[in-house]
Amino acid sequence: MIDLPHLQSGWHAFWADARQFLAAVTFARPGLLWLSVVPAVLSVVAFLAARRRRSALALVGRPAAVFGLLTRHARPSRFGQLALFLAWTLLVFGAAGPRWGRGEGDGVAVGRDVVVVLDLSRSMLAADMAGPPERWQAAVAGARDLVESLRARGGHRAAVVIFAAKPKLLVPLTTDYDHLQTKLAELDAVHPPPEVRPDESSKSGTRIGAALAAAVAAHDPRFPGYQDILLVSDGDDPAGDREWAAGVSAARKAAIPVHAVGVGDPDRPSSIFVDGQLLEFAGPDGVPSPVQTRLHEGVLKSVAEEGRGLYLPARQQVPRLGEFFRAKVEPNPSRELTDDALPQPKDRSAWFLGLGLLGLAIGWIREM
Numbered sequence: 549m550i551d552l553p554h555l556q557s558g559w560h561a562f563w564a565d566a567r568q569f570l571a572a573v574t575f576a577r578p579g580l581l582w583l584s585v586v587p588a589v590l591s592v593v594a595f596l597a598a599r600r601r602r603s604a605l606a607l608v609g610r611p612a613a614v615f616g617l618l619t620r621h622a623r624p625s626r627f628g629q630l631a632l633f634l635a636w637t638l639l640v641f642g643a644a645g646p647r648w649g650r651g652e653g654d655g656v657a658v659g660r661d662v663v664v665v666l667d668l669s670r671s672m673l674a675a676d677m678a679g680p681p682e683r684w685q686a687a688v689a690g691a692r693d694l695v696e697s698l699r700a701r702g703g704h705r706a707a708v709v710i711f712a713a714k715p716k717l718l719v720p721l722t723t724d725y726d727h728l729q730t731k732l733a734e735l736d737a738v739h740p741p742p743e744v745r746p747d748e749s750s751k752s753g754t755r756i757g758a759a760l761a762a763a764v765a766a767h768d769p770r771f772p773g774y775q776d777i778l779l780v781s782d783g784d785d786p787a788g789d790r791e792w793a794a795g796v797s798a799a800r801k802a803a804i805p806v807h808a809v810g811v812g813d814p815d816r817p818s819s820i821f822v823d824g825q826l827l828e829f830a831g832p833d834g835v836p837s838p839v840q841t842r843l844h845e846g847v848l849k850s851v852a853e854e855g856r857g858l859y860l861p862a863r864q865q866v867p868r869l870g871e872f873f874r875a876k877v878e879p880n881p882s883r884e885l886t887d888d889a890l891p892q893p894k895d896r897s898a899w900f901l902g903l904g905l906l907g908l909a910i911g912w913i914r915e916m
Contacts, residue, residue: 573646573647573648574646574647574648575644575645575646575647577643577644577645578644579644580640580643580644581640581641581644583640583643584636584637584640584641586636587632587633587636587637629911630911631907631908631910631911632907632908632911632912634904634907635903635904635905635906635907635908635910635911636904636908637904638900638901638903638904638907639900639901639904639905639908641900641904642897642898642899642900642901642904643897643901645895645897646895646896646897646900647894647895647896648894648896657702657703657704657705657723657884657885658703658882658883658884658885659698659701659702659703659704659705659878659882659883660704660705660774660775660776660877660878660880660882660883661704661705661706661707661721661767661768661771661774661775661776661883662694662698662704662705662706662707662775662776662777662778662873662877663706663707663708663709663721663763663766663767663775663776663777663778664691664694664706664707664708664709664778664780664869665709665710665711665715665759665760665762665763665777665778665779665780665781666684666687666688666691666708666709666710666711666735666780666781667683667684667687667711667712667754667756667759667779667780667781667782668684668710668711668712668735668737668740668744669711669712669713669737669753669754669784670712670753670820670822670827670839671683671754671782671784671812671820671841672684672687672737672781672782672811673737673738673820673821673822673827674782674812674818674819674820674841675818675821676812676813676816676818676864677811677812677864677865677866678864678865679865679866680866682737683782683811683812684735684737685737686811686862686865686866686867687780687781687809687811687867688732688733688735689866690780690809690811690862690866690867690868690869691708691732691780691869692729692732692733693866693867693868693869693870694706694778694869694870694872694873695725695728695729695732696725696870697869697870697871697873697874698725698873699725701874701878702723703723703882704723704878705721705722705723705768705885706719706721706722706725706728707719707720707721707722707763707766707767708728708731708732709759709762709763709766710735710740710741710744711744711754711755711756711758711759711762712740712744712745712746712753712754712755713744713745713746713747713750713752713753713754713755714743714744714745714746714750714755714758715744715755715758715759715761715762715763716741716743716744716762717762717765717766718731718735719731720766721766721767721768738822738823751787751789751791752785752786752787752789752791753786754781754784754785754786754787755785755791756779756781756783756785756791756792756795756847756851757791757792757793757794757795757796758791758795759779759795760777760779760792760795760796760798760799760806760851760855761794761795761798763777763779763795763799763804764777764795764798764799764802764804767802767804769802771883771885772802772803772804773803773881773883774880774881774882774883775802775803775804775805776804776805776807776857776877777799777804777805777806777807777855777857778807778809778869778873779806779807779808779809779848779851780809780811780867780869781808781809781810781811781848782810782811782812782841782842782843782844783808783810783843783844783845783846783847783848783851784812784841784842784843784844784847785844785847792847792850792851793854796851796854796855799855800854800855800856805855805856805857805858806851806852806855806856806857807852807855807857807858807859807860807872807876807877808848808849808851808852808855808857808858808859808860809848809859809860809862809867809869809872810843810844810845810848810859810860810861810862810863811843811862811863811864811867812841812842812843812863812864813842813843813863813864814842814843814844814845814863815842816842817840817841817842818840818841818842819838819839819840819841820838820839820841826838827839843863845859845861858876860872
């Protein structure tokens with residue numbers, strides 16, 4: 549008797565494994581893959597040409613009589629045509645350099661170093677976003693998108709600094725993108741790490757400058773000119789004391805550009821709820837009033853301008869940090885790092901080239 553639920557779960561596992569395998573396949577020369585469509589294009593051209601010939605012959609006389617007078621080659625073998633088509637596809641894939649699995653050697657990590665600075669202060673709990681409801685969730689989603697972009701190219705190192713009243717280095721510079729994704733997925737701004745929470749000595753619950761200084765310290769001093777800081781925040785610092793300027797100054801001395809990404813609604817203030825409770829403060833007359841927050845783009849634009857970086861106004865959308873990095877950061881010069889060698893996938897070109905040549909031989913024999 550067949551256990552249908554077990555069979556169904558088995559198929560799901562098979563497709564999950566298949567998708568995981570396909571995601572792991574990369575190509576050394578992906579620009580050659582477009583050649584795989586050449587047989588399909590030629591087939592369409594041949595079909596249209598055959599139709600045109602039949603139409604021309606029909607003008608001469610009855611098609612059956614005219615075709616009977618023609619001297620033509622025997623009809624090509626469908627099996628031979630299929631073999632030639634598959635052979636071409638396999639040869640193209642082989643030339644593109646398919647790679648998967650772990651190879652025998654390691655490669656040099658060539659790329660840039662980027663430190664992502666994520667704001668986990670109370671204002672980031674505001675639910676004024678169009679995607680994930682809260683600002684910090686959109687910020688983390690954007691950071692995870694950045695990590696996937698780094699993974700696709702490889703070679704870039706990334707670190708993560710989180711902050712509220714104080715900064716914390718969450719992940720040092722690394723090319724371990726799985727570790728980065730795991731640590732980002734564990735973040736929770738509702739209950740942030742104790743190291744970043746305000747205490748009695750804290751002047752504010754949002755210290756952007758201290759976080760930027762921590763990002764500068766997280767960079768590798770051996771590679772000036774190949775480094776970037778990416779701040780994701782709403783810029784809402786109740787102290788309003790330009791504390792961020794000290795962090796920007798530290799980044800400028802180290803020649804590290806500071807790019808700022810603004811999340812939140814810049815026009816309408818929002819209330820903040822912590823574990824379902826409205827966050828309030830005691831007004832001048834002692835009457836509790838709701839804490840209001842909005843995106844302060846002026847602060848973030850100043851950070852980016854004085855930090856010699858760029859400002860990305862994500863506002864109420866998930867910041868597209870992967871696209872931003874590819875377009876604005878990745879084209880800059882890359883460093884070569886030999887002590888953080890990347891495991892290289894194994895080249896599988898020989899399999900495809902061998903099968904392609906075999907198919908080519910079979911198709912040639914069948915067409916003779």
